Every structure is written in structure tokens, then in C-alpha cells.
Amino acid sequence: MWKWxxxxxxxxxxxHLCQRLLPWFSLLGLVVILVATAWGLAFAPMDYQxxxxxxxxxxxxxxxxxxxxxxSAMAIAGFIGLVWQVKTSFMAMIALAPIGATVTFVSxxxxxxxxxxxxxxxWEWDARLTSQLxxxxxxxxxxxxxxxxxxxxxxxKAAGVMAIVGVINLPIIHYSVEWWNTLHQGATIMKFDKPxxxxxxxxxxxxxxxxxxxxxxxxFLLRMQNEILQREHRRPWVVALANKSEKQ
Amino acid sequence: MNPRRQxxxxxxxxxxxxxxxxxxxxxxxxxxxxxxxxxxxxxIQGKEGQIPAIGQRLRIGGMVVPGTVKRDQETLSVSFDLxxxxxxxxxxxxxxxxxxFREGQGIVATGVLTQNNxxxxxxxxxxxxxEYMPPELAEKMKGIKHVKPEQAxxxxxxxxx
Amino acid sequence: xxxxxxxxxxxxxxxxxxxxLSFGCAALSxxxxxxxxxxxxxxxFTQVLKEQARQARIKAAAxxxxxAGQSATAGQSTAAEQSATAQKRTNGEQV
Numbered sequence: 001m002w003k004w005x006x007x008x009x010x011x012x013x014x015x016h017l018c019q020r021l022l023p024w025f026s027l028l029g030l031v032v033i034l035v036a037t038a039w040g041l042a043f044a045p046m047d048y049q050x051x052x053x054x055x056x057x058x059x060x061x062x063x064x065x066x067x068x069x070x071x072s073a074m075a076i077a078g079f080i081g082l083v084w085q086v087k088t089s090f091m092a093m094i095a096l097a098p099i100g101a102t103v104t105f106v107s108x109x110x111x112x113x114x115x116x117x118x119x120x121x122x123w124e125w126d127a128r129l130t131s132q133l134x135x136x137x138x139x140x141x142x143x144x145x146x147x148x149x150x151x152x153x154x155x156x157k158a159a160g161v162m163a164i165v166g167v168i169n170l171p172i173i174h175y176s177v178e179w180w181n182t183l184h185q186g187a188t189i190m191k192f193d194k195p196x197x198x199x200x201x202x203x204x205x206x207x208x209x210x211x212x213x214x215x216x217x218x219x220f221l222l223r224m225q226n227e228i229l230q231r232e233h234r235r236p237w238v239v240a241l242a243n244k245s246e247k248q
Numbered sequence: 249m250n251p252r253r254q255x256x257x258x259x260x261x262x263x264x265x266x267x268x269x270x271x272x273x274x275x276x277x278x279x280x281x282x283x284x285x286x287x288x289x290x291x292i293q294g295k296e297g298q299i300p301a302i303g304q305r306l307r308i309g310g311m312v313v314p315g316t317v318k319r320d321q322e323t324l325s326v327s328f329d330l331x332x333x334x335x336x337x338x339x340x341x342x343x344x345x346x347x348x349f350r351e352g353q354g355i356v357a358t359g360v361l362t363q364n365n366x367x368x369x370x371x372x373x374x375x376x377x378x379e380y381m382p383p384e385l386a387e388k389m390k391g392i393k394h395v396k397p398e399q400a401x402x403x404x405x406x407x408x409x
Numbered sequence: 410x411x412x413x414x415x416x417x418x419x420x421x422x423x424x425x426x427x428x429x430l431s432f433g434c435a436a437l438s439x440x441x442x443x444x445x446x447x448x449x450x451x452x453x454f455t456q457v458l459k460e461q462a463r464q465a466r467i468k469a470a471a472x473x474x475x476x477a478g479q480s481a482t483a484g485q486s487t488a489a490e491q492s493a494t495a496q497k498r499t500n501g502e503q504v
């Protein structure tokens with residue numbers, strides 16, 4: 001009896017945990033991202049070479065950093081789901097995928113808008129740019145593979161394998177600027193020695209990365225709840241929740 | 249095999265094929281670009297013992313030598329010397345240069361080698377480093393004054409003091 | 410404040426198009442993603458309620474058909490519909 005009940009109790013608990021965390025992530029994320037963006041756009045000094053165009057860094061870098069972190073998180077979730085057969089882990093994986101795809105898309109678009117005035121081209125088949133585009137396709141692959149299966153446990157397994165295989169792209173993205181002759185410059189903050197930026201430019205950048213992470217976290221919590229609701233839509237606790245939300 | 253399974257097999261194969269194909273094509277495009285990259289000294293002295301042939305399409309990456317930028321006032325044609333650690337290579341180009349194009353700036357140009365040290369470029373891209381700093385700090389640390397692109401005077405000495 | 414006035418802030422030293430394109434695209438993408446996540450939660454709840462109503466209707470129809478014998482007619486199905494809405498109402502009061 002307990003063994004039969006256990007998995008259902010777990011998803012219900014996860015749902016309520018998400019519900020409790022959601023307002024914190026949403027509110028904090030919104031405040032931090034707005035403050036950081038305003039700081040970066042209007043208060044940080046301009047760059048000696050790129051003048052005001054460098055301000056694109058305050059969306060480009062956070063989205064690029066988040067794209068890699070979200071992919072790692074998604075692959076880890078897929079791995080846990082595959083090895084320990086945890087149902088909620090696959091749900092987390094598929095909740096993360098669209099968020100990752102969106103931030104990867106943003107990083108590519110902002111990169112193009114930055115490259116046009118500075119480098120002189122919207123797009124170049126450069127190692128860094130190409131590997132980031134491959135990351136976007138990997139996110140698409142995971143999402144569409146998951147959708148291709150009717151049985152969601154099987155879908156999770158297939159998408160999980162793809163997510164894990166794609167992890168090989170992450171070090172390629174990171175080291176592409178060192179391994180190849182790229183148009184893209186080297187890392188500014190993600191290196192072991194001192195970042196190549198003074199504090200008054202660095203602080204809004206770090207803050208905006210935090211803001212993007214919090215907002216992604218909030219969206220993840222929402223999507224995780226949605227996955228749970230979709231999977232457990234016949235459980236009494238879900239029906240009770242639906243009735244409650246209808247009344248509000 | 250029942251029809252549902254067959255349908256799923258086809259869908260999964262198509263997804264894998266599309267994703268795999270897209271990634272393969274990108275890597276192909278990437279390898280095409282990586283192999284053709286030369287520095288000025290590699291063009292003249294050879295890369296791994298091989299000097300590029302005249303008429304070859306290639307990319308060159310180097311630094312614009314200060315004082316070598318010559319601009320034709322009527323047409324948009326520009327010529328400048330590129331250098332890394334060894335001898336310089338002259339690049340000629342007709343078109344609009346990127347805003348970051350300055351003397352002393354890192355440049356990547358794509359074009360055809362017409363003489364052993366002369367390239368006719370059809371694309372000039374500017375490369376910048378990962379350092380960002382306010383103009384005042386740059387002036388203090390490096391002695392570089394920020395010049396707005398439209399105020400830059402190529403050909404005249406004295407942009408970087 | 411780094412900029413002297415609002416128009417120079419918008420202009421971004423001539424790079425306004427690129428800077429605002431980047432920030433606008435980022436804001437729009439995040440907003441679309443958030444809206445999709447938020448509204449699909451609502452949609453899921455309404456789906457759950459619909460499913461529940463349908464289940465109730467089937468249940469009601471089944472109990473009615475056992476009392477009235479094997480043959481189910483059109484008149485009975487409207488009766489089932491009424492009992493289903495009645496059940497929905499009681500459900501709403503329970504919560």
C-alpha cells in the first residue's frame with residue numbers, strides 16, 4: 001500500500017514546494033533583472049573602444065551563461081532519470097528544455113546585433129557562434145524527441161539520452177575561442193584569473209547574470225508544476241486544486 | 249511491427265536525422281573556415297611548410313599597422329598593411345569598414361591572394377579583445393584616446409599617441 | 410547617470426538600433442516564455458475540470474442505464490447531462 005502511494009505523494013510534495021518557492025523567485029528575479037539592466041544601460045561607463053555598443057553585453061553574457069548552465073542542468077536531470085528511474089527528474093528535464101532554448105536563442109540574436117556594428121557582420125561561421133547554434137539545435141532535438149513519444153516514461157528516456165550525448169558540445173563552446181582562430185573574443189569573466197573589466201562595469205554584469213538565473217528559476221518552477229499537473233491530471237489532489245483555482 | 253510503433257520509429261529517425269544533419273553541416277562549414285586561416289607571416293613564410301598559392305582564397309588575421317591606412321577619397325577603396333610578428337602583408341578592400349576598424353586593431357579579412365604579399369579582400373571584419381574599460385581609464389593605463397568612428401582620420405598619424 | 414539627456418540615452422552614440430534591438434528581443438522572448446508557462450497552467454486546470462465533468466457524466470449515464478435496462482436513448486443522455494452538472498455543483502461546494 002505504501003509503496004503504491006509513495007510516488008504520487010512525492011509529486012504532490014514537489015508541486016507544493018514549487019508553489020512555495022515561486023513567489024520568491026519571481027519577485028526577486030524581476031527586481032534584480034530590472035535593477036541590473038537599468039544599471040548596465042544607463043549608469044555603467046562606456047567602453048573605450050566600443051563606446052555605447054558594448055552595453056549589449058548586459059543581455060548577451062547572461063543569456064549565454066544561462067544557456068550553458070541550463071543545458072547542464074537538463075542533462076543532469078536526464079541522467080538521474082535514466083539511472084535511478086526517477087519520474088520527477090524527467091519532468092524537470094523537459095521543463096528546463098524550452099527555457100534553455102529561449103535563452104540560447106536570445107544569446108544568438110543579441111550576439112548578431114552586437115557583431116553587426118562591431119565586427120562588421122551579423123553572422124560568421126566562427127567556432128564559438130557555430131557551437132552555440134548547435135546548442136540551440138540540441139535543445140530543439142530534446143524537446144521534439146520528448147514530444148514524439150506517447151508514453152512519457154519512454155519519451156523521457158529517449159530525450160535524456162540525447163541530452164547526455166549533447167553535453168560534449170559544452171566544453172567545445174567554452175574552449176572554442178582558445179582552440180580555434182575565432183572572430184569572437186576570449187572570455188571576460190569566466191576565467192580563473194582576474195576578469196578583464198573594472199568593477200563599475202563588472203557589478204551590473206554579475207547582477208544581471210543573477211537576475212537571469214532567478215527569472216529562469218521562476219519559469220522553471222512554473223513549468224515543473226505544469227508537467228506534474230499534466231502527468232497526474234487524474235489524481236484527486238489535482239482535481240481538488242483545479243476546483244480551488246476555479247473558485248478564485 | 250504495429251503501425252503505431254512504425255510511426256514512432258519514423259518520427260524519431262526523422263528528428264535524429266534532422267538534428268544530426270544540421271550539426272554535421274555546421275561542423276562542415278566550420279572546418280572550411282578554420283583551415284583557411286593564415287597570419288601575415290604564415291602567408292609569406294608558409295604554414296606547416298606550405299606557402300599559399302597565388303589566386304588562393306583565404307582568410308588573414310593580423311593587426312593594422314599604424315600609418316599604413318590609405319583611403320581613396322572618391323571611391324570607397326582602402327588599403328592597409330597587416331602584421332603579426334614577422335613581415336607585413338598589404339590588404340586592399342572596397343566597401344564599408346566596420347566601426348571598430350582602427351590602426352592598431354585586430355582584423356580578419358577574407359579575399360584572394362593576388363601577389364605573394366598582397367590580398368584583395370571582399371570582406372573585412374574587426375576583432376576585439378575581451379577587455380572592457382571606461383575611456384578615462386584606458387587613457388590613463390594605455391594612453392589610448394577614444395575616437396568616435398566618424399571622427400577617425402585614417403592616414404594621418406596620431407590616433408594612438 | 411552616464412547620459413546627459415534622454416535622447417542621447419536612446420541614441421546610444423549611434424548604436425541605438427542594435428542596443429535596443431538586443432534588449433527588446435531579450436525582454437520579448439522572456440515575456441513570451443513566461444506567458445506560455447503561466448497560461449498553460451490555467452489551461453491545465455480547466456482541462457482537469459472538463460475531464461472530471463465528463464467522468465461524472467459517464468458515471469451518471471452508467472448508473473441510469475443499469476436502472477433503465479440495457480437500451481440507452483437520447484432522452485436519457487440529457488438526463489445524464491443534468492445529473493452531471495448537479496454533481497459538479499456539489500463538488501464546487503465541497504471545496
